[in-house]
């Protein structure tokens with residue numbers, strides 16, 4: 001792992017994250033050791049390594065927490081997405097604690113925060129997350145099958161650990177999202193629909209695989225396409241799964257599901273006047 005002195009820790013949101021209503025993204029790391037086969041971040045033009053090396057390198061922004069303390073004021077009350085091109089709860093985070101330090105630095109400024117992760121380590125920071133007034137923790141659960149998960153994202157944490165983390169986050173009173181994104185082949189649609197519905201996340205998102213000819217933020221690597229065809233999973237299967245889920249609960253699809261938690265409700269003028 002490389003350590004890097006970074007110039008900034010909050011970047012203006014772009015692409016579908018910006019369109020979803022976020023002003024900022026926050027990435028404590030570059031690269032991602034979870035190395036999912038379908039990850040769009042593998043194709044980032046600024047990556048120091050070719051896409052085939054995705055998952056095998058990691059750069060930690062060693063001054064991330066110092067920067068966050070210096071720059072957090074600019075995200076006050078605004079929508080922040082953490083993280084867009086890495087996972088904030090990689091194994092390295094256990095000792096480096098960059099994500100935790102950033103969360104602590106932003107806290108006094110109360111941004112509207114979405115934490116997006118596959119890492120059960122997120123539960124370590126429940127004490128800090130509970131002090132955010134406008135927060136959602138999104139956990140990715142792209143399939144019901146551990147065997148399928150292992151093929152598409154062999155270095156990411158097992159699904160049962162993610163479900164356990166979701167349970168702890170919800171029990172702690174935090175808003176949670178489940179991202180079935182990208183939606184991988186599902187082994188038992190009936191049981192998975194039941195499990196998702198029974199858990200009742202605050203937001204539930206599905207997303208089909210799509211090919212955008214290599215455009216950043218929209219594409220999927222060839223290895224993932226190959227696996228999809230190996231499992232015989234296609235658009236019709238995806239659509240049938242989403243329709244079944246929709247019959248039971250609210251489902252957002254694709255970019256429409258990546259929006260910030262609502263901000264404070266504006267006080268009507270008469271309420272302010274009556275207090276004056």
Ligand code: SF4
Pocket residue numbers: 032033034035036038039040041084085086087118156
């Ligand atoms: S965890 Fe997220 S950022 Fe990391 S490889 Fe998987 S999809 Fe990409």
